[in-house]
Amino acid sequence: xNKSIFINMENEIFKGSLLDIGLSxxxxxxxxxxxxxxxxxxxxxxxxxxxxNIRENYYDNCIMLFSFDRMCxxxxxxxFIMDIHRYLNKNGLLHIWDIDKGYNxxxxxxxxxxxxxxxxxxxxxxxFNILKNSSKENTLKLLDGYFEILDSRNSDGIYYIKARxxxxxxxxxxxxxxx
Numbered sequence: 001x002n003k004s005i006f007i008n009m010e011n012e013i014f015k016g017s018l019l020d021i022g023l024s025x026x027x028x029x030x031x032x033x034x035x036x037x038x039x040x041x042x043x044x045x046x047x048x049x050x051x052x053n054i055r056e057n058y059y060d061n062c063i064m065l066f067s068f069d070r071m072c073x074x075x076x077x078x079x080f081i082m083d084i085h086r087y088l089n090k091n092g093l094l095h096i097w098d099i100d101k102g103y104n105x106x107x108x109x110x111x112x113x114x115x116x117x118x119x120x121x122x123x124x125x126x127x128f129n130i131l132k133n134s135s136k137e138n139t140l141k142l143l144d145g146y147f148e149i150l151d152s153r154n155s156d157g158i159y160y161i162k163a164r165x166x167x168x169x170x171x172x173x174x175x176x177x178x179x
Contacts, residue, residue, distance in 0.1 A: 003109035005156045007097065010114045014095075016060025019087055021067050056086045064096045069107070069127055069134040077142050085146045088165045094147055096161040100154050101127060102135040107157060136161070 062084050071077050084094060101107045107127040112120055127134065136159035140149065147163035154160070 003107075003157060005109050005111045005158055006114070007111060007158060008114045010116050010118075014061045014063070017058060019054065019059040019062040019084075021062060021064045021084070054087055057089055059088050059092055062088055062092065062094045064094070064098065066098055066111075066123060066125060068096065068098045068139060069101065069125065069132075072129065072132050074133070074138070074142065077139075081142050081146055085165055090165065090167045092165045093150075094143075094161070094163045094165070096139060096159075096163075098136075098139065098159060099125060099127060099134050100136045100157050100159045101132070102138070103133050104130045106130065107134075109157060111158070135159075 068077060071080065088094065099107045099109070106129075107125060109125050111123045111125060113123065114120055136152065136154050139159070139161060140152065143149065143161070143163055146166060148166055149161065149163050151160070151162040
């Protein structure tokens with residue numbers, strides 16, 4: 001069944017430098033960011049090729065807008081989280097909006113996102129891969145050891161996580177037992 005989902009991002013404020021990780025976010029993050037920042041400093045990652053241009057320990061914010069659901073395997077997601085951890089400065093924040101879809105589930109939705117200026121952006125997400133886990137719980141587990149969770153919520157099959165980079169990198173419990 002096709003879901004129609006509304007996300008209000010009109011009042012989101014991201015101060016400082018911003019790393020936007022997304023495949024086709026249609027300028028959503030840029031439009032939110034420019035509304036509240038005079039000195040615009042946004043870097044984009046759409047794929048591995050652009051990763052070499054990203055600075056380490058630099059960014060104040062990293063935003064992943066429907067990016068995790070495009071990765072199939074947890075080890076790739078975990079490596080991505082480790083990369084983001086390196087890119088963020090010592091107090092850097094990670095913001096994730098994504099679909100809350102576990103194994104044996106599908107997602108079929110039209111997402112409307114309200115951005116500053118009374119504009120509405122639309123994204124269609126179709127994920128029929130029942131062997132992929134894009135759930136909030138899975139993402140929270142992947143963040144463990146790298147980020148402190150500041151906010152976590154979900155509604156209508158979409159979740160939001162706000163997390164702060166842990167400093168220094170703290171190994172998670174499973175890693176300590178393995179050593």
